[in-house]
Amino acid sequence: MASEEWREDETPEDRDFRVLMEYAHGFMVSQVVFSACDLGVFDVIAASGTADVGAIARATGSSPCHTRLLLEACVELGMLRVGPDGTFANTRLASSLLVAGSPRCQRHMMLYLAGTPYRCWGQLGRAVREGRSQYGRAVGVDTEEPFAAIYRSEPERLLFMRALQETWSVCGGHVLTAFDLSPFRVVCDVGGGSGALACELARLYPGSDVTVFDTPEVIAAAQAPPFQSPGIEPVVHFLGGDFFRSRLPAADLYILARVLHDWTDEACAGLLGRISMAGGAGTALLLVEALMPPEGDPAGPVRLPALLLSLNMAVQTRGRERTEAEYQALTAGAGFSHFRVVRTRGPYATMLAWK
Numbered sequence: 001m002a003s004e005e006w007r008e009d010e011t012p013e014d015r016d017f018r019v020l021m022e023y024a025h026g027f028m029v030s031q032v033v034f035s036a037c038d039l040g041v042f043d044v045i046a047a048s049g050t051a052d053v054g055a056i057a058r059a060t061g062s063s064p065c066h067t068r069l070l071l072e073a074c075v076e077l078g079m080l081r082v083g084p085d086g087t088f089a090n091t092r093l094a095s096s097l098l099v100a101g102s103p104r105c106q107r108h109m110m111l112y113l114a115g116t117p118y119r120c121w122g123q124l125g126r127a128v129r130e131g132r133s134q135y136g137r138a139v140g141v142d143t144e145e146p147f148a149a150i151y152r153s154e155p156e157r158l159l160f161m162r163a164l165q166e167t168w169s170v171c172g173g174h175v176l177t178a179f180d181l182s183p184f185r186v187v188c189d190v191g192g193g194s195g196a197l198a199c200e201l202a203r204l205y206p207g208s209d210v211t212v213f214d215t216p217e218v219i220a221a222a223q224a225p226p227f228q229s230p231g232i233e234p235v236v237h238f239l240g241g242d243f244f245r246s247r248l249p250a251a252d253l254y255i256l257a258r259v260l261h262d263w264t265d266e267a268c269a270g271l272l273g274r275i276s277m278a279g280g281a282g283t284a285l286l287l288v289e290a291l292m293p294p295e296g297d298p299a300g301p302v303r304l305p306a307l308l309l310s311l312n313m314a315v316q317t318r319g320r321e322r323t324e325a326e327y328q329a330l331t332a333g334a335g336f337s338h339f340r341v342v343r344t345r346g347p348y349a350t351m352l353a354w355k
């Protein structure tokens with residue numbers, strides 16, 4: 001995003017031009033990050049602490065001349081630093097978030113963003129004009145069903161699951177400690193994917209009994225490596241089904257993390273109604289979503305990120321990001337008359353609704 005600061009001697013017209021070019025070139029910054037991850041640049045450097053251009057080019061099977069350009073761009077973006085001897089080292093950002101195997105690693109998220117979302121964003125204008133997702137043109141799967149396109153092959157399903165799992169290594173603790181969840185013993189994470197958030201909940205609340213509910217294909221993958229280690233009993237249960245049709249397990253607390261934003265209001269109301277029925281009188285609901293600022297809110301720091309996430313939903317799903325008031329209305333419609341929200345550190349808010 002363009003720097004808001006005025007530069008010395010910059011005229012308003014010069015600033016306009018600079019800002020416009022920074023916006024227009026934003027996709028190049030994304031591609032530097034994605035390509036460096038895909039080539040394994042940060043992993044090669046991590047293996048030896050520092051490495052020169054020749055060694056990195058050899059290890060990644062790349063052109064030395066173009067590798068130098070990529071590495072220098074990574075330096076400018078704060079992902080690498082260059083030493084007095086001309087060798088490159090990972091910065092804290094890269095060591096923590098981009099080196100494979102680091103506990104907070106987001107590498108699969110970068111690889112996923114480089115594929116399906118990047119290609120869908122290439123069709124943004126058409127998505128806006130037609131008011132629907134663009135999977136046919138973007139990834140060659142002619143469907144408006146988000147998960148038919150995202151899960152178009154076994155490797156793509158696995159990549160999506162690994163990408164989403166990585167978020168919770170950074171944000172899981174924030175969203176699960178926003179409220180004290182210890183009163184809820186039986187918990188069901190509906191659309192829980194690989195189970196990363198559910199496992200974090202089981203770790204934070206040792207008395208809980210947690211089930212991950214997702215499609216049968218996702219559940220089968222979630223019970224195998226790399227999500228589970230052979231011979232080690234998972235700390236959560238897994239159940240496969242269709243949350244719009246199958247019977248949902250009874251629970252004291254249902255979690256819906258990054259699920260409602262995929263769907264229309266009508267589909268959300270249907271899903272919330274089914275959860276309300278399955279849980280009975282005393283049940284509660286924990287929603288984890290990026291919140292849109294309230295209608296008419298003056299432009300603030302979170303407004304653009306929320307709008308971009310909502311446009312991402314437009315190019316990829318049938319849903320959108322919503323305001324706190326919209327989530328409150330949706331949950332109230334399903335019989336959850338109480339509602340509280342906590343904005344956590346990071347991009348997500350946690351909302352607790354109860355009857």
Ligand SMILES: C[S@@+](CC[C@H](N)C(=O)[O-])C[C@H]1O[C@@H](n2cnc3c(N)ncnc32)[C@H](O)[C@@H]1O
Binds near residue numbers: 164191197
């Ligand atoms: C955006 S992902 C969120 C995953 C997880 N809650 C997280 O935040 O990492 C949405 C999840 O809903 C699941 N899902 C979509 N449609 C479903 C359906 N009809 N029945 C069960 N799960 C479904 C997907 O497989 C996916 O895991």
